Amino acid sequence: MWRFLCLWLFCLIPSVLSGPVVPVLAGDLLPPPRYTVDLDMPEETRWRPVLQHWNKTQYREMIRNQVLLKVMSPELLALLNVLASQIDYFLPSPYAGEIRGVANYFEMDIGEVVFLNVLYSFSATTTSCTSIVAQDSDGNIWHGRNLDFAFTEVLRNLTAEIDFQSKGKTLYTSTVFVGNVGAVTSQRPNGFTVSLNERHNGTLEENLIQILKALISRNTVFTSFQIRDALAAGDDFQSAMDRMTNKKETAPNYFIVGGVRAGEGAVITRDRLRALDVWRLNASAGRWFVLETNYDHWLPPPKTDDRRDAGNKAMEAIGQKNINLDNLLKVLSVTPVCRGETVYTTLMSAAHPGLYKTFIRRCG
Structure with a gap:
């Protein structure tokens, strides 16, 4: 059951793309898009040139309503959001600022983006x-x-x-x-x-x-x-x-x-x-x-x-x-x-x- 719940996080996201950032796959060995993150920019805005290739509303609603709430109970997500509200205490620079920037861009709760960033630790059996x-x-x-x-x-x-x-x-x-x-x-x-x-x-x-x-x-x-x-x-x-x-x-x-x-x-x-x-x-x-x-x-x-x-x-x-x-x-x-x-x-x-x-x- 836990494996199934973890995999929900990945099975519902394809429609977040606002356009064909990666072409429809018809074969093997296709290169992914390549972007630059300028570390001289403020932490909260440096990922925007990457994030802009995704539709904000689709990304946010898909992650929130059809992924996170199916993987985590509302109570656990609420607890994570409380902890993440103090993200500068819990996470070091630059991760706190960058995660806040991703959350702000997609108009998501910080806790939701924290969860996405600790997915490896969460789903280590999948x-x-x-x-x-x-x-x-x-x-x-x-x-x-x-x-x-x-x-x-x-x-x-x-x-x-x-x-x-x-x-x-x-x-x-x-x-x-x-x-x-x-x-x-x-x-x-x-x-x-x-x-x-x-x-x-x-x-x-x-x-x-x-x-x-x-x-x-x-x-x-x-x-x-x-x-x-x-x-x-x-x-x-x-x-x-x-x-x-x-x-x-x-x-x-x-x-x-x-x-x-x-x-x-x-x-x-x-x-x-x-x-x-x-x-x-x-x-x-x-x-x-x-x-x-x-x-x-x-x-x-x-x-x-x-x-x-x-x-x-x-x-x-x-x-x-x-x-x-x-x-x-x-x-x-x-x-x-x-x-x-x-x-x-x-x-x-x-x-x-x-x-x-x-x-x-x-x-x-």
Whole structure:
């Protein structure tokens, strides 16, 4: 039942588009729209050049009446709105201001937009992903990811690439679902790349408790904000690893991180409050890539969702000397790695930032 309720959030949004921001999908590998968020603008207005592509009334009414109130009880939503009324106390800059800006633009309650931005923590049992960091024979680091979610037609129409800029320079790039101000798939040029995979651990009730505790105590970090903090700080690979290993989180997850030098690639397996394992590239020992789905790498994946073995076999077939973004895309297109729930594939390399590209997918 909880899975069904969570998925309501994504199955009712396609009509919010005021126009064909993303063309009607007739095939695979379609690029999403790309926008710029100017970080020199005030927090409350910097997302408007992105939000203006959506119809205000349709977006607001659809989210409020046919999504939020079907996922959350009016009492729980009212409580979240009370907490969110003090958003500057509960959430740090720039997230409080940006969320307020999204809410103001769509004339929504701040609590409603807060909920949209903590959706990952709320629905951590409904998301699936595949992420790979690989090192080629010359020591180049390549990073690719599939993001999977049920009711993918909705998310395909909300997917966009965002270049976060200051003084006309791109500081970092993210693939986002419009309306969310955090980051789950991102690149800091000449610094690091990161993708977030959910870890199947924790009930919906536990997730809700952790969200409320995070808002009240300010002792844990919303995961997508954590990634954007690292991007904004200009972290290099090791600094990003340190941050994502040690900060307390609102949900269990996997951080998949790539750097710019040989050996800079890892999967961090996270519990809510600590890292349980750090699994690193080690080409000299034959580990020239690490591939993470949604299960601890030291345990066998379930037979009902074995994307891992299919991906590993495809990587080995290509081989280290031939790995690059084009061939990584081939691996991420193999069935069942790419499947009906795959929303997008992103390919990136921090040492080659101009190659960052996302494709909206239609697999299976």
